[in-house]
Amino acid sequence: MNAALNPEIDGAAVLPVPLEDVRGKLTANAPLAKLVWFKAGGNADWLFEPADIADLRLFLGELAGKLPVMALGLGSNMIVRDGGVAGVVIRLGKPFSKAEVLEDHVVSCGGGASGILVSSTARDAGVAGLEFLRGIPGTVGGFVRMNGGAYGREVSDILIDCDVILPNGELVTMPAADLHYSYRHSALPEGAVVTSARFQGTAGDSVEIGAEMDRIAEARENSQPLRTKTGGSTFKNPEGQKAWQLVDAAGCRGLMMGGAQVSEKHTNFMINTGDATSADIEGLGEEVRRRVLAHSGVELEWEIQRVGRT
Numbered sequence: 628m629n630a631a632l633n634p635e636i637d638g639a640a641v642l643p644v645p646l647e648d649v650r651g652k653l654t655a656n657a658p659l660a661k662l663v664w665f666k667a668g669g670n671a672d673w674l675f676e677p678a679d680i681a682d683l684r685l686f687l688g689e690l691a692g693k694l695p696v697m698a699l700g701l702g703s704n705m706i707v708r709d710g711g712v713a714g715v716v717i718r719l720g721k722p723f724s725k726a727e728v729l730e731d732h733v734v735s736c737g738g739g740a741s742g743i744l745v746s747s748t749a750r751d752a753g754v755a756g757l758e759f760l761r762g763i764p765g766t767v768g769g770f771v772r773m774n775g776g777a778y779g780r781e782v783s784d785i786l787i788d789c790d791v792i793l794p795n796g797e798l799v800t801m802p803a804a805d806l807h808y809s810y811r812h813s814a815l816p817e818g819a820v821v822t823s824a825r826f827q828g829t830a831g832d833s834v835e836i837g838a839e840m841d842r843i844a845e846a847r848e849n850s851q852p853l854r855t856k857t858g859g860s861t862f863k864n865p866e867g868q869k870a871w872q873l874v875d876a877a878g879c880r881g882l883m884m885g886g887a888q889v890s891e892k893h894t895n896f897m898i899n900t901g902d903a904t905s906a907d908i909e910g911l912g913e914e915v916r917r918r919v920l921a922h923s924g925v926e927l928e929w930e931i932q933r934v935g936r937t
Contacts, residue, residue: 642673642715644689651677651686659707659716662699664764666856668707668905669935671716679722680798680822687820688796690715696794696818697934700766701741704773704859709905710936717820719768728752732828733787738768738821742775745826746840755831756785762843764859768821773932774808778843783808787825794818811863811930852890856899861912862927870927871895874915877922884911909933 646653657674660666672694677683687696695714699705719739726736726748734754736745742760745767749757762777763770770782771789786803793799793816807814815821847853862870874880874894882889886903889911890896897908916927 643691643693644686648685648689649675650679650682651675657716659699659702659712662718663702663705663707663858664856665702665706665858665899665903665905665908667709667899667903667908669709669711671712671714673715674718675715676718676720677722680792683717683792683820683822684796684798686796687792687794690794691796692794692818696820698738698768698772698820700739700769701764703764704769704931706858706905706909706931706933708909708933708935708937712935719766719820719822723822724766728754729825732756732830734826734828735823736767736826737823738766738771738789740767741765742767742770749826749828750833750836750840753831753833753836754828755836756828757826758836758839758843761840762847767824771806771821771824772813772815773811774806774813776811778846781808782826785826785828787827789824790822791815792820792822798822850893852892852896852898855890856901856903857890857896858908858931860895860930861897862895862916863930865925865927868925869895873919873923873925873927877915877918879915879918882911882915884914887911889915905935 654674657671659671660668675686697712697716699716699718723737723739726740726745729735732754734749734757742763742765746757746760759778759780763775775782788800788802791799791801864870871894879889880894881891885907886900887907888898888900890898897911920926
């Protein structure tokens with residue numbers, strides 16, 4: 628559609644999409660701190676919450692790659708920098724948050740569905756193999772992009788395929804093999820949005836599945852600072868080693884920078900003690916990396932996604 632560009636609104640970047648074509652919720656200069664677990668960070672130039680797949684396809688097609696696009700799930704494994712995020716942030720809401728069980732123990736779920744919902748849906752239908760999703764805070768879209776994993780399993784173990792809307796608005800189905808999974812990484816195109824996925828389970832007993840999910844929930848509760856402003860696992864586990872052990876050995880347990888602190892309960896978690904900026908949090912992570920490298924010679928890699936303007 629040939630339409631005039633929308634004017635700049637409240638200082639946000641010009642949006643090359645006719646506003647009258649948008650059925651979902653579109654917000655300029657949208658605060659993101661409230662949408663991420665750390666409760667820190669700047670605004671998105673634009674935040675778009677599409678009404679459905681057709682709405683998202685039309686929006687991205689009109690956008691035509693003219694602005695950067697980033698998908699946001701529950702914000703559980705992310706630092707949004709204080710300068711905010713350029714371009715458009717896509718957040719999949721209720722229309723993308725369903726999960727259902729198909730034939731042959733396949734679980735189909737929207738990109739905005741949480742790990743708890745997906746694993747609980749599978750449990751109720753007697754589908755085993757998805758229990759570990761109970762232990763990953765986040766949504767299906769994030770799991771698929773980052774090959775989310777916990778308790779010995781990863782999304783690459785169960786993913787059949789996923790539906791993805793590319794930055795030009797094209798809807799494609801990508802089999803798991805095309806994502807070329809590795810540890811916490813996939814080949815999903817930059818700016819692509821996962822709208823749904825199919826996971827392969829096996830026949831199981833609902834009671835046993837529920838018991839395993841309860842075990843996972845209890846293990847997380849006992850070992851992780853869940854009731855704080857945190858971002859999940861900060862660093863990837865190096866080959867054959869545990870990141871938390873390296874952080875602890877380097878003397879970083881309880882280390883603080885501004886309002887950010889390395890958790891004393893689990894040293895591969897950082898927490899916002901109340902008034903941390905994202906610069907505090909990221910700076911603390913970099914200081915931990917420096918100390919670990921100096922102590923053990925291991926260069927830790929970030930697992931938390933860091934986005935936005937510095």
